[in-house]
Amino acid sequence: MDEPRPLVSLRGVSVGYSEPVLRGVDLTIYSGDLIGMAGPNGSGKTTLFRAILGLLPILSGSLERDCLLSDFGYVPQSTSLDPNFPLTAGEVVEMGSYGRLRPYQPMPVEEKEKTKKSLDQVGLSHLAAKSFFSLSGGQRQRILIARALLVNPKILILDEPLSGVDQESRKAITELLIMLNGEGRLTVFFSSHDLEMVRSVAGKILRVDKGKTWWEKEGVSSL
Amino acid sequence: MVGERRSFVLIDAKMQTILEILNPSFLLFPALLGSSVLGLVCPLVGAYLILRRTVFLGLTLPQVAGAGVAFAFWLHQLGVLSTLGGSERTVGMVGSLLFTFLGMGFLGYLEQRGRGLAEGRLAAAYSLAGALTILFIVFNPAGEVEILSLLKGEVIALSGTEIKILLGVFGSVLTGMLLFRREFLLASFDRDLAFLLKGGNLLWDVMLYLLAGLSIAIGVIMAGPLLIFGFLVLPPLAARPLVRGMTSFLTLSSLLGVLMAFFGFYFSVRLDLPLGPTDVTLGCGIVFLAYGVSRVATKIGAALLILTLVAMSVTGCGTTTPTAPLPEAKTLKNETLWLAKVKNSTGLSLLLPATNPLRSLAEMAGKISSDYRQSVMDLLRDHLRTELEQKGFRIILPEERDSRFPPLSSEANGAAVVAREGKLSGLIFVSEIWRWEASSRQFVRVLIDFKIIRVDDGVVLWERRVQRAVPTPSATHVGEAYMDAVKIVAHDLFA
Numbered sequence: 001m002d003e004p005r006p007l008v009s010l011r012g013v014s015v016g017y018s019e020p021v022l023r024g025v026d027l028t029i030y031s032g033d034l035i036g037m038a039g040p041n042g043s044g045k046t047t048l049f050r051a052i053l054g055l056l057p058i059l060s061g062s063l064e065r066d067c068l069l070s071d072f073g074y075v076p077q078s079t080s081l082d083p084n085f086p087l088t089a090g091e092v093v094e095m096g097s098y099g100r101l102r103p104y105q106p107m108p109v110e111e112k113e114k115t116k117k118s119l120d121q122v123g124l125s126h127l128a129a130k131s132f133f134s135l136s137g138g139q140r141q142r143i144l145i146a147r148a149l150l151v152n153p154k155i156l157i158l159d160e161p162l163s164g165v166d167q168e169s170r171k172a173i174t175e176l177l178i179m180l181n182g183e184g185r186l187t188v189f190f191s192s193h194d195l196e197m198v199r200s201v202a203g204k205i206l207r208v209d210k211g212k213t214w215w216e217k218e219g220v221s222s223l
Numbered sequence: 224m225v226g227e228r229r230s231f232v233l234i235d236a237k238m239q240t241i242l243e244i245l246n247p248s249f250l251l252f253p254a255l256l257g258s259s260v261l262g263l264v265c266p267l268v269g270a271y272l273i274l275r276r277t278v279f280l281g282l283t284l285p286q287v288a289g290a291g292v293a294f295a296f297w298l299h300q301l302g303v304l305s306t307l308g309g310s311e312r313t314v315g316m317v318g319s320l321l322f323t324f325l326g327m328g329f330l331g332y333l334e335q336r337g338r339g340l341a342e343g344r345l346a347a348a349y350s351l352a353g354a355l356t357i358l359f360i361v362f363n364p365a366g367e368v369e370i371l372s373l374l375k376g377e378v379i380a381l382s383g384t385e386i387k388i389l390l391g392v393f394g395s396v397l398t399g400m401l402l403f404r405r406e407f408l409l410a411s412f413d414r415d416l417a418f419l420l421k422g423g424n425l426l427w428d429v430m431l432y433l434l435a436g437l438s439i440a441i442g443v444i445m446a447g448p449l450l451i452f453g454f455l456v457l458p459p460l461a462a463r464p465l466v467r468g469m470t471s472f473l474t475l476s477s478l479l480g481v482l483m484a485f486f487g488f489y490f491s492v493r494l495d496l497p498l499g500p501t502d503v504t505l506g507c508g509i510v511f512l513a514y515g516v517s518r519v520a521t522k523i524g525a526a527l528l529i530l531t532l533v534a535m536s537v538t539g540c541g542t543t544t545p546t547a548p549l550p551e552a553k554t555l556k557n558e559t560l561w562l563a564k565v566k567n568s569t570g571l572s573l574l575l576p577a578t579n580p581l582r583s584l585a586e587m588a589g590k591i592s593s594d595y596r597q598s599v600m601d602l603l604r605d606h607l608r609t610e611l612e613q614k615g616f617r618i619i620l621p622e623e624r625d626s627r628f629p630p631l632s633s634e635a636n637g638a639a640v641v642a643r644e645g646k647l648s649g650l651i652f653v654s655e656i657w658r659w660e661a662s663s664r665q666f667v668r669v670l671i672d673f674k675i676i677r678v679d680d681g682v683v684l685w686e687r688r689v690q691r692a693v694p695t696p697s698a699t700h701v702g703e704a705y706m707d708a709v710k711i712v713a714h715d716l717f718a
Binding site for chain 1 (some may be wrong): 273274276402403405406408409411412413415416418419420421422463466467468469470471472
């Protein structure tokens with residue numbers, strides 16, 4: 001039986017800006033994976049995500065994607081978004097449908113329904129009319145997950161989804177990730193500086209530190 | 224009761240002004256239309272400048288466009304741009320567009336190279352543009368006043384063709400802002416998601432700045448840098464604390480922009496103030512008001528703000544004397560009405576140019592000597608006499624009794640004393656010009672007091688203050704504008 005085709009494959013990849021932050025990264029993501037990336041702040045987790053998403057060119061090695069960039073559902077850290085923008089939670093979620101709409105096209109009814117469904121999935125449809133930046137950290141994070149789900153992604157990538165989130169919301173978000181991966185067979189790749197949390201959720205654990213990445217059960221892959 | 228009636232008279236007068244302004248046959252209606260279009264569209268562009276934290280760009284680009292206008296006029300004066308035809312605004316528009324887009328390109332290039340602080344680059348560009356504007360004006364040997372007038376952006380002096388250009392350009396900008404609203408929002412708010420969903424941000428950045436540059440370049444030549452910056456920034460700043468969502472933010476920004484344009488225009492007409500500074504001052508007031516009412520729930524706050532603006536204009540603020548009708552001639556029991564010389568309190572000579580055809584006719588008829596120059600005051604009194612006589616008044620000139628009789632001030636008791644000393648009796652009509660200036664040849668700003676005073680006791684039987692910008696669209700030079708304005712003032716006074 002043939003081995004399934006990976007959705008994303010990195011071989012000996014170095015990523016960074018003027019200088020590499022991570023070197024020789026080997027990483028393969030298969031459909032249905034639930035991967036957690038653990039490492040301290042500033043270790044290069046976001047940089048690796050940005051390279052996978054095509055937002056940052058790789059410095060060396062090879063990166064292959066068996067999907068379109070628009071097949072990625074990306075959940076950034078909510079603190080990276082500018083609170084200067086007046087946006088309701090509903091408007092933020094709606095952005096997930098923009099890729100399917102032509103510039104001049106009015107929002108179709110079915111897209112509005114999908115928006116509502118995404119909000120229902122994260123249990124926050126009652127907050128659609130609230131100001132996005134007035135919500136708690138956990139609620140904002142779930143709204144961003146709803147936005148990423150509206151993209152109808154093949155892979156969901158979440159950058160520190162539990163950062164600045166209260167205990168109750170942490171539980172809600174981790175349960176949501178497990179549910180999305182389990183019921184929807186959605187491929188999930190998330191990062192956190194909390195190793196214990198990653199261990200409690202992820203099926204595969206990628207450790208990142210001091211310019212190196214390694215799979216927790218397989219040992220250090222590269223230097 | 225008297226107070227109530229006075230209030231009703233005041234409100235009625237204000238409503239009349241509003242209705243007059245809104246009437247398409249009103250001479251200044253095209254200017255109101257142009258101003259409202261700027262108020263509708265500029266805040267949509269400015270909203271993104273504010274949200275992207277590039278508001279200084281909105282300050283710098285109009286200044287750069289202004290330098291372009293001055294530069295183009297200078298070249299035109301040297302004969303370099305003579306092929307563009309005679310219209311000053313066409314020449315200015317070319318300069319404005321050229322400098323705006325060159326400036327944007329250069330600032331964008333520096334941004335890409337990432338050298339220095341973004342604010343520092345904009346501040347330097349702003350200073351340079353301001354300095355160049357003045358230098359280009361200094362280099363230009365002619366027409367400094369005309370250039371300054373165009374740089375101030377006399378939106379009230381726009382011609383029909385210019386209004387059409389303005390409608391076309393800003394209609395296109397509005398269409399672009401509406402069509403690409405999702406793309407502009409995404410590229411401004413979350414550039415990573417925009418890259419993933421739309422394949423990049425460059426196209427939308429270029430498109431947004433193209434629309435911004437177009438509105439600034441054309442807006443500056445039509446309305447001046449001050450008004451354009453005001454319209455770009457103030458309505459979104461006022462709307463920001465009153466809304467939760469982007470759709471309501473853009474809608475309220477545009478609405479406040481139109482209100483700012485309309486009520487700025489209203490106050491400008493009513494209080495005879497220059498339009499640009501009036502609009503901007505009003506806009507700043509709206510921003511303060513918005514932050515005040517934002518303490519209330521947002522939707523109620525927005526509604527309160529709009530209602531306050533309307534209420535201010537309809538019931539309060541503007542202080543104008545209620546206009547009583549001129550007493551009928553028969554009620555004055557055939558009393559003599561002395562028509563005093565018009566007093567000039569402007570400090571200017573207000574002499575009509577030597578080419579004045581009226582003067583030539585008077586000279587030919589032997590009525591004046593060839594070294595005599597007729598003034599605005601003489602002309603105004605001639606017209607007042609004609610109008611009053613048509614209304615049945617028996618007019619006598621005080622000089623017929625004593626040729627040394629001076630012009631009388633509009634201060635009633637003083638005028639009555641002088642009249643009594645001159646052995647006059649009955650009623651005296653006095654006029655005093657406080658302001659008379661042509662802001663361009665298409666408008667003359669005037670402030671004149673007229674009174675009918677009883678000589679015996681100094682009681683004022685009738686008074687009227689005319690304070691307005693008098694449109695003189697068909698005038699081909701300032702002298703003609705003066706003459707047209709005199710005719711209009713005298714006619715409207717008794718209309």
